[in-house]
Amino acid sequence: MPRKLILDVDTGTDDAVAIMMAALHPDLELIGVTTVNGNVVVEHCTDNSLRVLDFIGRGDIGVYEGLARPIARSDFPIPRAIKKSTGVHGTELDVPPATSRKQNKSAVEFLIETYRAATDEITLVPTGPLSNIAAALALDPKFVERVPELVLMGGAHDHGNVTPSAEMNIWADPDASASVFAAGFRKLVCVPLDATHQALVSRANVLEMEAMGTPAGTAAARFIGRRIGAYDANQPMAERGAAPVHDALCVAYLVDPSVITTRFLHVAVETQGALTVGRTVVDTHFRGEGKPNCHFAFGADRAKFVAMMLETLRRTA
Numbered sequence: 001m002p003r004k005l006i007l008d009v010d011t012g013t014d015d016a017v018a019i020m021m022a023a024l025h026p027d028l029e030l031i032g033v034t035t036v037n038g039n040v041v042v043e044h045c046t047d048n049s050l051r052v053l054d055f056i057g058r059g060d061i062g063v064y065e066g067l068a069r070p071i072a073r074s075d076f077p078i079p080r081a082i083k084k085s086t087g088v089h090g091t092e093l094d095v096p097p098a099t100s101r102k103q104n105k106s107a108v109e110f111l112i113e114t115y116r117a118a119t120d121e122i123t124l125v126p127t128g129p130l131s132n133i134a135a136a137l138a139l140d141p142k143f144v145e146r147v148p149e150l151v152l153m154g155g156a157h158d159h160g161n162v163t164p165s166a167e168m169n170i171w172a173d174p175d176a177s178a179s180v181f182a183a184g185f186r187k188l189v190c191v192p193l194d195a196t197h198q199a200l201v202s203r204a205n206v207l208e209m210e211a212m213g214t215p216a217g218t219a220a221a222r223f224i225g226r227r228i229g230a231y232d233a234n235q236p237m238a239e240r241g242a243a244p245v246h247d248a249l250c251v252a253y254l255v256d257p258s259v260i261t262t263r264f265l266h267v268a269v270e271t272q273g274a275l276t277v278g279r280t281v282v283d284t285h286f287r288g289e290g291k292p293n294c295h296f297a298f299g300a301d302r303a304k305f306v307a308m309m310l311e312t313l314r315r316t317a
């Protein structure tokens with residue numbers, strides 16, 4: 001039986017690849033997409049998610065719009081985040097406008113109601129700021145028990161991307177992130193920059209995608225090609241002509257957990273520090289009081305990840 005999941009996204013070029021992989025992989029059943037303010041304002045995250053799903057022939061998957069602001073600090077960090085991410089993502093993804101429409105229900109309602117009614121296990125996969133998830137936790141005290149596994153893209157141990165200390169998804173709504181890490185999920189897997197920066201996708205891979213002739217291959221080639229240009233220009237990786245596709249690594253993990261290597265450790269999020277707000281504080285040497293609460297990925301198998309991505313993008317709906 002395919003593994004059911006909900007993706008909570010701020011689409012975004014790498015969220016878009018994650019959506020396509022989740023919607024096309026035969027071992028996965030994407031039962032809904034919820035959107036949140038992040039890479040672009042939430043209306044564009046919703047529109048971009050609809051565009052991608054329509055383009056690959058999966059307009060049947062519902063898209064539910066979520067929070068337009070962080071749960072706290074309503075003045076923070078929207079303008080700066082958007083300015084920083086325009087090169088990597090743009091505002092509207094480069095595929096035709098969607099014909100599908102978003103659902104009437106809000107993302108947070110959808111999350112709460114879906115988990116309340118669920119008879120099967122549904123993995124929750126947030127790949128944007130954690131505002132929707134924190135709202136669901138606050139509104140439904142049983143939400144945390146109902147989620148069998150939460151696999152998120154976010155955080156960084158070695159170095160951040162939006163500040164020296166913090167990664168974008170965690171930093172964009174630090175209070176929400178702190179509540180998610182402290183909530184006590186049955187299984188919390190964190191896929192941070194430490195792992196995604198090891199799973200680079202190259203220009204040669206983009207050429208392979210282009211040559212596939214499938215809608216997903218064509219779209220991914222455009223999105224990842226854009227990412228590589230922006231990374232080379234603004235935050236070059238260890239290898240030029242290659243970029244991380246962060247969010248897609250979470251989806252790959254659902255199919256094959258060995259695509260990342262994790263350590264089970266205590267992780268908390270800094271919400272106060274003037275220099276460190278949004279940092280994932282990982283207790284690698286058991287110096288604190290907190291018990292392990294998170295499977296934190298320090299490594300990734302690039303070859304395995306890229307092979308799975310290429311194989312999935314070759315598929316059609």
Ligand code: BDR
Nearest residue numbers: 012014015127168169246
């Ligand atoms: C994360 O931030 C966003 O820009 C990406 O979509 C990814 O989820 C990487 O820091």
Ligand code: CA
Nearest residue numbers: 010015127128
């Ligand atoms: Ca994202």
